Amino acid sequence: MTITERTLDLACAIQQIAAPTFAEQARAAFVRDQFVAAGLLDVTVDDLGNVFGRRPGAGRARPVLVTAHTDTVFPAETPLTLLRRPELIAGPGIGDNSVGVAGLLGLLWSLGDAQTEGDLWLAANVCEEGLGDLRGIRAVIDRLGETVAATLVLEGMALGRVYHGGIxxxxxxxxxxxxxxxxxxxxxxxxxxxxxxxxxxxxxxxxxxxxxxxxxxxxxxxxxxxxxxxxxxxxxxxxxxxxxxxxxxxxxxxxxxxxxxxxxxxxxxxxxxxxxxPPGFIAAEHGLVQVAVRALNRRGLAATLDSGSTDANLPLSRGLPCVCIGLTTGANAHRPDEYIDTAPLAQGLPVLVDTVLQTFAWARI
Ligand SMILES: [Zn+2]
Structure with a gap:
């Protein structure tokens, strides 16, 4: 099985665990077990339900943080039936953000034994949607924001977009x-x-x-x-x-x-x-934005610079380097007929790996 297929399978498993904002505990416990199984160190779940794990680096570069939100807009009683076809997977929350969370593991699997120059921190955080008011990512950034060189926020369906502004x-x-x-x-x-x-x-x-x-x-x-x-x-x-x-x-x-x-x-x-x-921006010319753009371009993908309302708002509002990037394409976010395209993930994962590795390189300069 390819890493893309494994990541899609994992996205489906994550999607099957209801995780409305403020009730992400079951999904968080599942992700914690995945972090442990993937060999991450310092795996913890904080009081809010944010899951942390660290992949140690070989050098002395500053760490890089990659996050994805676990919560969905769907109430607990929403049927989570999945429609799975070779070219697409449809179901509530599959794109926003089950595949984003699965991407954290896809990243680890893709890195394999490759060494990074600094620690890679992963966080699956709560409370991005609805009335969560970014309290999950706020706690993550309170803990790690000042120590990391940059934060990369994953949103499942935004492949090709680089969010460098938070409205x-x-x-x-x-x-x-x-x-x-x-x-x-x-x-x-x-x-x-x-x-x-x-x-x-x-x-x-x-x-x-x-x-x-x-x-x-x-x-x-x-x-x-x-x-x-x-x-x-x-x-x-x-x-x-x-x-x-x-x-x-x-x-x-x-x-x-x-x-x-x-x-x-x-x-x-x-x-x-x-x-x-809170709103916040880094310039289109910012080194981190350019790292994300080049990673897409190297895979033959055009990059669209954008601003949005994502977890990236929080680090950006504190003046910390952050971009939000995608993993695959899809549509109908926040609707029960939400779906993701499966094929683009085979590009999205290498783009993510490249972005992470080049972020370490950028941070060294
Ligand atoms: Zn989302």
């Missing part, structure tokens, strides 16, 4: 409460849903600049108990993003102003920040 994300939960009552008998009483709907309508009227690209989305809205009840409570979750910290801050101020404008003394609206991903 800023701020998330709010806005909630309304009211006395409630019967829809007929108590008609006229305030409704939490009617009130929140007015706030939501006002939010959808906000104008954002196309440049720097700035976006917003009300992704969740919930409340009420039945169609003939005046709702006692309702809430929405709002996601704001921008390439520029200043534009993000301006949008956040507008959102808070909308909420203030809809305040009533009897039953105040509540607004809380439920997510804050």
């Amino acid at each position: 800023g994300v701020r998330r709010y939960r806005i909630s309304a409460e009211a006395e409630g009552g019967h829809s007929w008998l108590n008609y006229g009483r305030p409704s939490a849903i009617h009130r929140l709907a007015r706030v939501a309508a006002a939010l959808t009227q906000l104008e954002v600049p196309p440049n720097p690209r700035t976006t917003y989305n009300i992704g969740v809205i919930r409340g009420g108990t039945s169609v003939n009840t005046i709702a006692r409570s309702a809430e929405l979750e709002l996601d704001l993003r921008s390439e520029a910290p200043t534009a993000l801050a301006a949008l956040a101020r507008h959102v808070e102003a909308v909420v203030t404008a809809h305040q009533e003394p009897v039953a105040p609206l509540r607004i809380e920040v439920i997510g804050d991903r």
Whole structure:
């Protein structure tokens, strides 16, 4: 069996273990066992569920850290049925990020006995998705960030992309409460849903600049108990993003102003920040970005420089060298019909190995 096939098999095994954000323990335990079986040293799982392992280097170069997030956007009860064909594998979370986590092992298998100049640290971290707010990678970087020369973040389906910028994300939960009552008998009483709907309508009227690209989305809205009840409570979750910290801050101020404008003394609206991903960038000319680009080019792949919202935000926001790179191609991330293409992984793994080895070389300069 080729290393590509082994990595795909491992990705399928990882995908079969449910790992919604905040409940990654079972998957983390599986990855820990894989780290041990692969001969890594200092294999540990921290309080959050981040799995660490170290492959010792031969020289005295600074270590390089490679990470992949274990969590998925899918609730625990989601059926994890896989469709496996020679050219593709489909199933919830297979690309984001089961194949990314499997890539950590694929990297070790590909390296074989090859020596690196410094220690190679691997981390399978929790809490990249949803409301995880990057707390997994934050703990990883708190522990290792200052000691490593660079961090490489793996995302399963991003082969060909080199993320060297982290866009800023701020998330709010806005909630309304009211006395409630019967829809007929108590008609006229305030409704939490009617009130929140007015706030939501006002939010959808906000104008954002196309440049720097700035976006917003009300992704969740919930409340009420039945169609003939005046709702006692309702809430929405709002996601704001921008390439520029200043534009993000301006949008956040507008959102808070909308909420203030809809305040009533009897039953105040509540607004809380439920997510804050700091922005950060390294230049396209940065040595680490160029290492990742050249590794792709050497395999005949074009490199697309990009910014996104990934675990890379965290080290980048602290001024630490980091890029997020992919392993294969695929589509429909965050949907049950998510899939990966199998063939490109045979390029993606050597690109990863090359990127790691050249990162050590770059770090020496
Ligand atoms: Zn992901």
